[in-house]
Amino acid sequence: MRVSSVTMYEQSVASMNRQQSDFLKVGQQIASGRRVVNPSDDPQDASRAVGVSQAMSITEQFADSRVSARNSLAQGESVLNSVSDAITSAKSLLVQASSDTLSDADRESVASELRGIYETVIGQANATDGNGRYLFGGYQDSSPPFVQDDAAGGIVYTGDSNDREQRIDASRKMPVSNNGDTIFRSVPSGATHVAEADGGNTGNVTFSKLQVVDADELVAGEAYTISFNDSTDPATYTVQDSSGTPLTNHDGEDYTPGMAISFDGLRVNLDGEPGNGDEIRVGAADQMNTNLFRTFERALSVLESPATTDAEVAELKNSLSTSMRELDNSLDNVLTVRASMGARLNELDVVDSVGSNRTLNYEQTLSDLVDLDYGEAVSEYSLRQVGLQAAQKAFVDIKGMSLFDYL
Structure with a gap:
């Protein structure tokens, strides 16, 4: 078979190109630190790496979502801390205003301070993120x-x-804030009972020390009305349930x-002289006023009004007593x-820890699929370099050969 000079040139050039391609490929792997630079390098591992990368991206998105959720909860928790301090200060002012030694001017001074607290609470309730x-x-x-x-009073x-929610993980959607109705217009389950006097009472009867004496006798959701009749001597009282039915042994009893x-597991102390038709209502906290702002408004109303007659003094005492119980x-x-928000912040820390471990696992899996073994790569780089040099030397030697040298 005859081998032409063109054939030898083509074979030598092809060998150099092949060696140079292999050499450059190893160099690219070393430069990038990846074994799989192009999908064609290892189609199966490249495909798996794409799936792992997508999973890592989703995990990072959830991590960003948790940062946002943590900021919202931290802000909400901080605001509620201020609100709880304000309520505590308001309760202290009402205790101070309940003293019999204070004059109308003194109570107006307390009301001025209480109004400042009230405005602060409104501002906190309208806080932004x-x-x-x-x-x-x-x-x-x-x-x-x-x-x-003003129309609603x-x-x-x-x-x-609704509580605004945010997805913090694939299987967890967390409330990142609580609605204002739950915070400022609700009471916790098991809250203490509340008593309040009718604003139109003409006598000076007051109530105190409302307490549960037998929890087993309590009627869930029941509200009561204590009404007085002073047309008899002595005056009488009647306790009616929410349907208007007098309770046994509390129908027209001497006052x-x-x-x-005591009735249905409750006990309340009564003092003062009632007017005919005067009423006091008693009920579970969630059946009475649950609006924090209305509590402030009730207390401010009586503190800013003079209390000169016995009936006005009784209304002042009863209103402050009711307001203090509602503030509690x-x-x-x-x-x-606030405790619920703190629990959610703790949960975010746990989910963050799980997410970090998941990310580490993804990174390890991705490294096993596409990362480069530098020791093996450097050896391969040296081998390819020697192969390229040998192909170049062979080409130079073949190029210099001619049949005329043998004539």
Whole structure:
């Protein structure tokens, strides 16, 4: 077979190109640190690496979502901390205002300080997250959730009853804020009972020491009305349930100032002289006023009004007593919600830890699939370099050969 000079040239050039391609491929692997630079290098591992990379990206997105959720919860928890401090300060002012030694002017001074606290609580209830979204409006977070409505008689809630949620992991959707209705217009389950006197009472009867003496006798959701009749001597009282039915042994019973009456597991102390038709209502906290803002408004109303007659003094005492009990219930509710936010912040830490471990596993799997073994690569690089040099030397030697040298 005859071998032409062109054939030898073509074979030599092809050998050099092949050696140079292999050499450059190893160099590219070393430069990038990856064994699989192009999908054609290892189609199966390249395909698996794409799936792992996508999973890592989703995990990173959830991590970013947890950062956002943590910021929202931390802001909400900080605001509720301020609200609980405000309620505690308000309760201290009401205790101070309950003293018999204070004059009307003194109570007006207390009312002025209490109004400042009230305005602070309204401001905290309308707090934003720094991006213009209101924390406690549920999904209606583009406008203040609590606004003054004179027609409705005070502060009204304009948000919705949903808690804004955010997905923090593939299988977990977490509430990142609580709606204002739950925080400022609710009481916790098991909150203490509340008593309040009718604003139109003409006598000076007052109540105190409302307490549960037998939890087994309590009637869930029941509310009671204690009504007085002073047309007889002595005056009498009747306790009716929510349907208007008098309770056994509490229908037209003699009333004595300073007495304590017990019914359906409850006991309340009564004092003072009632007017005919005067009423005191008693019920579970969630059946009475649960609106924190209305509690402030009730207390401010009586503190800013002079109390000169016996009936006005009794209304002052009863209103402050009711307001203090409602503030206690509201404080318990705020602390309960705040504790819930703290628990969610702790859960975020746990989910973060799980997410970090998951990311490490993905990184290890991805490294096993596409990363380069540098020791093996450097050896291969040296081998390919020698192969390329040998191909170049062979080409130079073949190029210099001619049959005329043998003639």
